[in-house]
Amino acid sequence: MEINEEDWELINDDGFIYRRLKRPRLLTTIIPPPDPAAETKAPTQRKKKVLLKLKTCYQQELVHWELLSNTFKALQKTTQNQPSPAVPLELDHSVYVLQKSSSASTHHELADNLLAQVEAQEATVCEIERLCDVAEALCxxxxxxLRQRFIDLPIWEPSPRELITSLLEE
Structure with a gap:
């Protein structure tokens, strides 16, 4: 059996250099070609996964909007349940003339109606203020x-050793 120079390989083992015979390479470790069915299935699975994620996102958004819609409807009902004033807010000239010539009882009725309007508006403003407070608390x-993600970074560790150990753990 004749050994050629090509059959040898140089090995560097931490500064210790030596030559040894090349190991025979196994040709059986060739990667088999990918399955065509799996190749066509992968994009559809990826697409399905993305669409399911998008669906859950939209469902959560719909639930949020339904909650806001129900809150708005409840707010409208509370304002409608308040006694509706007999005289509209726009006092035209005929009402103003009628008001000058009317008696004291009519003045009291008008004042009561205006007071009821103001109270209904106050309730609406209070409810809107409460909703704004809820929205501000959510924000x-x-x-x-979002801020907590950056606060929890290992760079804020008190000592360099703790930082290095936390980075090595990840």
Whole structure:
């Protein structure tokens, strides 16, 4: 059996250099060609996964909008349940003339109606203010959640050793 120079390989083992015979390469480790059925199935599975994620996102958004819609409808019902005033807010000239010539009882009725209107508007403003407070609290919570990701970074560790150990753990 004749050994050629090509059959040898140089090995560098931490500065110790030596030659050894090349190992025979196994030709059986050839990667088999990918399955064509799997290749056609992968994009459809990926597309299905993306569409399911999009569907859940839209469903969550629909639930959120339904909640807002129900809150708005409840707000409208509370304002409609308030006693509706007999005289509209726009006092035209005929009402103004009638008001000058009317008696004291008519003045009291008009004042009561206007007071009821103001109270209904006050209730509406209070409800809107409450909804704004809820929206602001939601925004603050979301901002805090987004901010927390950066606060929890290992770069803020008190000592370099803790930073290195936390980076090695990841």
């Amino acid at each position: 603050d919570a979301e901002e805090q959640r």
